[in-house]
Amino acid sequence: MKPSIQIDGKPIPFAEGQTIMEAATAAGVYIPHLCHNPEFEPHGSCKLCTVRVNGRNCSACTFPAADGQEVLNDTAELNELRRTITELLFVEGNHLCPSCEKSGNCQLQAAAYFLGMVDAHFPFFYPARELDGSHPDILLDRDRCIFCELCVRASRDVDGKNVFAIGGRGIDSRLIVNSPSGRLADTPVAATDKAAQVCPVGAILVKRRGFEIPIGERIYDRHTIAEESLEREEPIVESRHD
Amino acid sequence: MERDENERRIVAGIVENHGRDAHRLLSILREVQRELRHISPRAQQTVAEALGVCVTQVRSVVEFYGFLSAAPLGKFDIRISDSITDHMLGSRDIAAYLCRALAVRPGETRRDGRVSLALTSCTGLCEQGPAGLINGYAIPRLTPERVDRIVELINNDTPLGDWPGEFFAVEENIRLADRLLGNPVRPGTPLERVLAQGREAIFKEIETSQLRGRGGAGFNTAWKWRFCYEGPEEVAVCPPGQPAAQAERYVVCNADEGEPGTFKDRILLQSHADQVFEGMTVCAHLVGAKQGFLYLRGEYLYLYDRLEAVLAARRRGGLLGKNILGQEGFDFDIEIRLGAGAYICGEESALIESLEGKRGVPRNRPPYPVTHGYLGKPTVVNNVETFFAAAAITLHGGEWFASVGTEKSKGTKLLSICGDCSRSGIYEYPFGVTIARILEDCGAANALGVQIGGPSGTLISDKEFDRRLAYEDLATGGSFIVFNRTRDVIEVARNFTQFFAHESCGFCTPCRVGTSLLRNLLDKIAEGHGATGDLAELSRLGRFVRGASHCGLGQTAANPILSTLERYPEIYQARLKTIDFEPGFDLDGALATARRLSGRDDANAHLSQS
Numbered sequence: 147m148k149p150s151i152q153i154d155g156k157p158i159p160f161a162e163g164q165t166i167m168e169a170a171t172a173a174g175v176y177i178p179h180l181c182h183n184p185e186f187e188p189h190g191s192c193k194l195c196t197v198r199v200n201g202r203n204c205s206a207c208t209f210p211a212a213d214g215q216e217v218l219n220d221t222a223e224l225n226e227l228r229r230t231i232t233e234l235l236f237v238e239g240n241h242l243c244p245s246c247e248k249s250g251n252c253q254l255q256a257a258a259y260f261l262g263m264v265d266a267h268f269p270f271f272y273p274a275r276e277l278d279g280s281h282p283d284i285l286l287d288r289d290r291c292i293f294c295e296l297c298v299r300a301s302r303d304v305d306g307k308n309v310f311a312i313g314g315r316g317i318d319s320r321l322i323v324n325s326p327s328g329r330l331a332d333t334p335v336a337a338t339d340k341a342a343q344v345c346p347v348g349a350i351l352v353k354r355r356g357f358e359i360p361i362g363e364r365i366y367d368r369h370t371i372a373e374e375s376l377e378r379e380e381p382i383v384e385s386r387h388d
Numbered sequence: 389m390e391r392d393e394n395e396r397r398i399v400a401g402i403v404e405n406h407g408r409d410a411h412r413l414l415s416i417l418r419e420v421q422r423e424l425r426h427i428s429p430r431a432q433q434t435v436a437e438a439l440g441v442c443v444t445q446v447r448s449v450v451e452f453y454g455f456l457s458a459a460p461l462g463k464f465d466i467r468i469s470d471s472i473t474d475h476m477l478g479s480r481d482i483a484a485y486l487c488r489a490l491a492v493r494p495g496e497t498r499r500d501g502r503v504s505l506a507l508t509s510c511t512g513l514c515e516q517g518p519a520g521l522i523n524g525y526a527i528p529r530l531t532p533e534r535v536d537r538i539v540e541l542i543n544n545d546t547p548l549g550d551w552p553g554e555f556f557a558v559e560e561n562i563r564l565a566d567r568l569l570g571n572p573v574r575p576g577t578p579l580e581r582v583l584a585q586g587r588e589a590i591f592k593e594i595e596t597s598q599l600r601g602r603g604g605a606g607f608n609t610a611w612k613w614r615f616c617y618e619g620p621e622e623v624a625v626c627p628p629g630q631p632a633a634q635a636e637r638y639v640v641c642n643a644d645e646g647e648p649g650t651f652k653d654r655i656l657l658q659s660h661a662d663q664v665f666e667g668m669t670v671c672a673h674l675v676g677a678k679q680g681f682l683y684l685r686g687e688y689l690y691l692y693d694r695l696e697a698v699l700a701a702r703r704r705g706g707l708l709g710k711n712i713l714g715q716e717g718f719d720f721d722i723e724i725r726l727g728a729g730a731y732i733c734g735e736e737s738a739l740i741e742s743l744e745g746k747r748g749v750p751r752n753r754p755p756y757p758v759t760h761g762y763l764g765k766p767t768v769v770n771n772v773e774t775f776f777a778a779a780a781i782t783l784h785g786g787e788w789f790a791s792v793g794t795e796k797s798k799g800t801k802l803l804s805i806c807g808d809c810s811r812s813g814i815y816e817y818p819f820g821v822t823i824a825r826i827l828e829d830c831g832a833a834n835a836l837g838v839q840i841g842g843p844s845g846t847l848i849s850d851k852e853f854d855r856r857l858a859y860e861d862l863a864t865g866g867s868f869i870v871f872n873r874t875r876d877v878i879e880v881a882r883n884f885t886q887f888f889a890h891e892s893c894g895f896c897t898p899c900r901v902g903t904s905l906l907r908n909l910l911d912k913i914a915e916g917h918g919a920t921g922d923l924a925e926l927s928r929l930g931r932f933v934r935g936a937s938h939c940g941l942g943q944t945a946a947n948p949i950l951s952t953l954e955r956y957p958e959i960y961q962a963r964l965k966t967i968d969f970e971p972g973f974d975l976d977g978a979l980a981t982a983r984r985l986s987g988r989d990d991a992n993a994h995l996s997q998s
Contacts (some may be wrong), residue, residue, distance in 0.1 A: 150773045190752040191896050193936050203935055208752040230932050232869035234901035268905055269972060293894070314896075315730075315747075317904045319431035324444040326433050 149213035153197075154220055160326055166206040171383045176372035177219055178228050178257055180235075180346055181294035182207035186216060187262040189295055192235075194228050194257065229261040237268045238266060238317065240275075240289035242345075247356045248348030249358045250364030254292060255347075256371035275320060280331035283353050284342050291321050291349040301341035321349070393429065398423050398920055403438035405441040410439045411763075413745030417456055418686075418728055422524075422738060426460045446748075452747040452893075454508065454729030455524070456684050462504035464495050465576055467518040468530075471510035471648045472883040473806050473869060479518035482530045483507065503542055509646035509731055511687045514804070514869070515812035517557055523548055525687040527555055556690060560655055561813030564829065566800045567792070568780055569816045575662045576707050578782035581672055583715055586672035589852050591674060594778060596786025598798040603642060603734075603771035604841060604865030605940075606797075609778065612758055616675040616766045620759035637677040638767040639668050639720075642777055644685045646731040647842035648887060649867035652802040655773035655814050657684075657691050660776060661698045665722060667775030669707065670782050671768055672720040680722040681762075683739050686729050695724055731891035735939055736769040737761075738893065749895045750939035773802055773866070797858040800858040804868075805830045807839075807870035810941050817857065824853040837877065837955070842867035843884035844944035847877070849955040877956050878914050878963060881948040885910050888945035899942030902933035906946060912972045913963055919970040923960055927953055 149160045151166065153175055160169035165188060170177050181192035190208040197206045198218035206219070218224060235254060243249050277286035293312060301309040309330075325332035334370035335341060337352045345351075361367065365374055395931070402419045406412040416435060420427050426449050436443040450456045468474070469481040483505070487493060490503050497504035513519035516528035522538075525548070541551055542818060562569060582590050595610040616637060626945060641664065645653040656664055668680050684692065694959075699722055702708040712718040725743055727733050733742045737751035740762050751757075761767025770778075777799065781789045790798040797819035803826070806812040810831030817826065827835055837849045840857070842862040848862070855861050869881060889903040909926050912918055930946030930953075937943050976995050983993050 190938065193896050193898055193938065196936055205752070205938075210754065227932060227936050229937065231897050234897055234905070238901045238904075269908065271904070293897075293900070308442045308444070311442070311448050312747075313444070313448045314894070315452045316890065316892040317900055318895040319900065322444050322447055324431075325441045326443065328429075328447075368645070 149211075151211050151213070151215040151217055153217045153287055160211040164211050166197060166199070166204070166209050166211050166215070168383050168386075169211045170206065170219070171376065171379050174376055174380065175205045175219065176376055178260065178371070179207060179294060179375075180253055180257060183296055183344065183346075186296065186299045186388065189299070192231065192292065192294055196224060196227055198224065225261055229258075229263050230267075232258040232261055232263050233267045235292050236263075236266050237270045238273065239271065239291065240270075240330050241382060246290070246348045247351055248290075250361050250367045251359075252366070253346035253371060256328060256366035256374075260371045261364070271317075278323065280329040280335075281335065281353075283333070283337035284330060284331050284335060285351045285353055286321070286323070287351070288321055289349075290347050292332065293319060293321075294346060296344045297321070297341045297350055300344045301335070301339065304340040305335075306343070307334055307339065309333045309339075309341055311376045337382045359370055395428075396434050399434040400438050403435060408439055410441050410445075411448065411743070411745045413439070413441075414453070414742060415725060416451075416729060417446070417450060418726060420703045421456055421461075425463065426457045427464070428460075429458060430758050432458070448747055449745070452730065453686075453727075453808065456728050460497055460501065461765070462492075462502055463545075464503045464522060465524075466503065466505045466520055466522050466549070467508040467511075468505070469509070469511040469513065469517060470507040471517070471881075471887075472880055473513060473514035473649060474510075474517040474519060475883060476807065476875070477517040482518045482532070482535060485532060486535055489535065490542065502545070505744070507792060508687075509891060510646065512645055512651045512654050512685070513558065514649050514651055514806040515561055521687065521689075524686065525556055526558055526687065526690045528533075528558055531848060558654075558658070558690065560659055562659075563654065563811055563813040564815040564817070566816040566818060567789070568777055568800055568802070569660075569814075571780060571784070572660060573663050573666065573779050573783050575702065575705065576713065577667060577672055578666050578779045579673070579707060579713055581716075581782055582670055584953070585714055587674055588671065590782055593781055593786040594674075597777075597781045597789040598786075599774065599777055599781060599789065600797070601770055602773035602777065602801070604647075604844075604863065606859050606863060609770065609774055612770070613671060613674055613768055615758045616677075616768045619766045620755070635676075636763075636765045637672075637675050638678075638762045638765060639672045639675065639677045639680040640736075640739065640743070640762065640767055640769045641668055641680070641682045641722075641772055642734065642736065642769055643688065643772050644683055644686075644727050644731075644734040644739060645772070646685060646734045646891075647844065647865055647867050648884070649806060649839060649842050649869040650804045650865060651806075652804040652814050654688060654691070655804075656772050656776050656802075657688065657695060657758060661695055662702070662738045663779045664772055664775045665698065665702060666707070667779035667782075668722060669712065669720055670778060671770070671775065673712075673718060675768055677767070677768070678719050678721070679721060681743060682722055682724045683733070683743060684724055684726050685733075686727045689726065692724060692726065699724070726867075730893075730938075731887075732893045732941055735941065738939070739769065740767065747893070750894050750941075752938075765996065771865075794820040794856070794858045794860060801857065801864070801866065801867045803857075803864070803866050805868045805870070807868075808832060808835065808872035808875070819858045820856050822854055822856055823848065823862070826857070826868065827853060827870065830870070832872070834872045835870050836873045836875060837871050839867070839869040839871070839880070840864050842869075843887055843948050844940065846947060847871075847951045847955065848882070854935075877952045877959055878910075881952045882907075882910050882914050884948035885945070888941065892941060892945070896938035896942065898933050898936035899938065899945065902929065902937070902942065905929060905944050906933065908972070910949060913960065916963065916965070917970050917972055917974070918960075918964045920964060920966050921968055922970070923953065923957075923964070 179195040188207040190205040195206040278286040600606040733748040738748040889907040
């Protein structure tokens with residue numbers, strides 16, 4: 147007998163060492179997520195992938211699958227919790243979807259649509275965050291950062307450059323840049339780096355690429371984030387555990 | 389230029405003294421700040437280069453900890469405790485008085501660089517407040533007279549070492565002793581028993597005692613130690629041929645007593661440090677650890693030298709170091725590491741991150757610290773009181789301890805009692821004691837409610853004083869704050885909510901954003917702009933933050949709001965405007981500038997909101 151977990155009552159097989167997220171993705175079950183990307187070490191910070199494991203809330207991206215686990219994923223209660231998280235992410239930054247180049251390719255926006263978020267619900271924070279346009283090829287707009295740390299992980303683990311980190315504390319957290327001046331121009335980051343490509347929102351944008359693909363033909367204009375995630379992430383999960 | 393070079397030399401020297409060990413980053417930065425009164429961007433760069441780490445690693449640590457500063461602080465750096473108990477004793481008035489007398493604003497450094505002043509989270513001197521810190525050293529009982537003397541000393545530039553010693557005298561205030569405080573152990577006697585009886589027999593005693601961790605979570609101590617001893621599978625298996633107990637293990641004493649209203653660990657470390665270290669050493673022998681850490685909160689800096697002296701005496705007495713009590717291969721030593729103003733570092737995995745020289749962000753679990761802790765090695769993290777109790781249990785036996793208490797909560801518990809009572813201080817009670825009995829003992833008449841277990845615990849009302857202190861009913865880490873009928877429970881909840889928003893590490897979305905939203909919404913209600921819908925929203929948001937957050941901080945941050953909403957709905961109701969919706973700002977007030985500019989103040993220049 148292969149070990150398996152139950153997700154919403156459906157048996158899902160898993161391999162030893164897999165997380166709940168990996169088992170689900172391999173089986174074609176979508177669990178909403180933002181800070182998780184199967185190409186990197188799990189992080190567990192956005193909490194969008196919160197599932198109920200044997201009665202307790204856990205992050206599916208970091209929690210190990212164990213034989214016989216009963217997992218709740220697609221429930222009204224959990225989806226409401228996830229919708230609230232997307233609302234929180236929208237009000238803590240300054241997100242300007244209609245004018246953002248990332249619109250239609252943005253995972254935050256797509257997750258919000260998927261979860262049925264229709265307004266921000268909470269009062270906006272309107273933070274004053276510093277924009278860094280110093281780099282010739284890359285724009286860093288901290289207003290759109292959601293602290294998923296994918297750029298931090300990509301720069302450290304793939305590019306080997308350690309360009310990004312999180313500074314500050316609590317609601318004053320912010321993305322900081324590894325150079326004596328603190329400016330992006332004074333780092334070795336390049337537009338071809340993984341760190342410049344991986345941002346799920348519009349915080350790190352490669353310059354002079356604006357609207358290459360017209361709005362209406364972008365990723366999430368044609369597919370839900372669930373479809374797109376499973377299609378892209380399944381092969382990665384499979385190759386990792388082959 | 390010469391100054392720059394001098395600064396560089398000082399910083400490089402400090403890094404050198406710490407063996408260029410990046411795990412000691414927090415200690416290094418504390419020292420740099422002590423020498424240079426801040427950690428400038430240039431100093432951060434020097435530290436990074438000397439350690440061979442990214443400057444972002446240094447910068448992110450400087451920015452995370454409340455006591456570290458990238459901007460210059462005053463030669464005399466004053467921090468006034470902003471805890472609710474200090475408020476009740478007049479800390480805000482004292483802070484305002486100090487600011488006026490010193491001509492400095494909160495959060496500011498005076499132009500001449502002589503003095504800076506800021507508010508800080510609870511300093512752990514709740515029963516002798518209003519309290520503060522000067523250059524990190526605790527200064528209790530601030531009165532206007534004392535403040536006048538302080539201002540004089542600062543203006544005369546009198547070095548801190550020449551200030552009257554009484555200013556820094558911290559009282560003990562032990563009011564009621566039971567079997568632990570009443571039977572302090574003689575140094576070395578528990579260890580002698582360990583060596584005479586052997587590991588398994590002592591494990592058995594700890595097991596029989598049913599001691600649960602005294603930090604609040606209440607995990608079974610014997611199990612924790614056993615899991616650490618056995619280690620994770622990979623430690624048990626490799627290196628092959630080596631017994632599990634030979635792999636590296638660590639014992640950490642969590643002395644980051646940051647829960648507002650608790651100070652019993654402070655008193656244990658002040659008066660019974662030997663017994664705490666003894667408990668750590670017993671644990672080290674049982675689990676096979678060679679290295680221990682006492683993680684001491686920055687607010688208790690004044691204890692540092694005394695604790696070092698106790699450690700030195702223990703080394704001289706053969707109770708620490710190599711071949712303890714002459715036993716070949718029983719090697720263990722303890723190092724003290726200071727925190728730097730971050731409540732979250734009381735969470736065990738955040739504490740370990742901090743020990744490793746990082747920001748105090750709680751780790752994902754599993755794996756748990758007991759198998760993958762400091763440097764990824766099996767690590768026991770226990771509270772000060774747990775080690776203190778373990779030493780006594782080792783000497784007197786598990787039965788001695790377990791013979792009092794309740795079924796699921798054996799033994800006694802130390803409480804730090806403060807707030808509206810005539811005899812604040814430390815009390816030791818067997819578990820199962822009623823709240824009414826405690827209130828009587830500490831001289832709390834006319835109590836409206838009691839905050840049990842600090843802000844992360846519960847505020848119980850006067851209708852519940854027959855409840856009992858025990859894991860079966862009211863669990864507690866030891867904080868016990870009494871509020872009488874003159875207190876405003878919304879202000880209490882507000883102080884606690886602001887505290888959590890300030891101390892959230894920012895790692896996970898629900899806590900980072902949720903605690904700030906809770907704070908803002910409660911402010912709106914407290915300031916008289918709340919409507920019925922806001923109460924429903926407060927409760928919904930509170931339950932969301934509780935259920936969705938990553939660690940204990942977020943999971944308990946809404947407790948002050950949720951427990952007061954449940955118990956005192958009428959107090960919240962009375963504060964509301966009667967309409968269904970009310971904006972978060974004063975419409976008429978917002979027009980004040982326009983009225984002033986236009987010189988109008990007639991009826992038509994005003995807008996009504998209801």
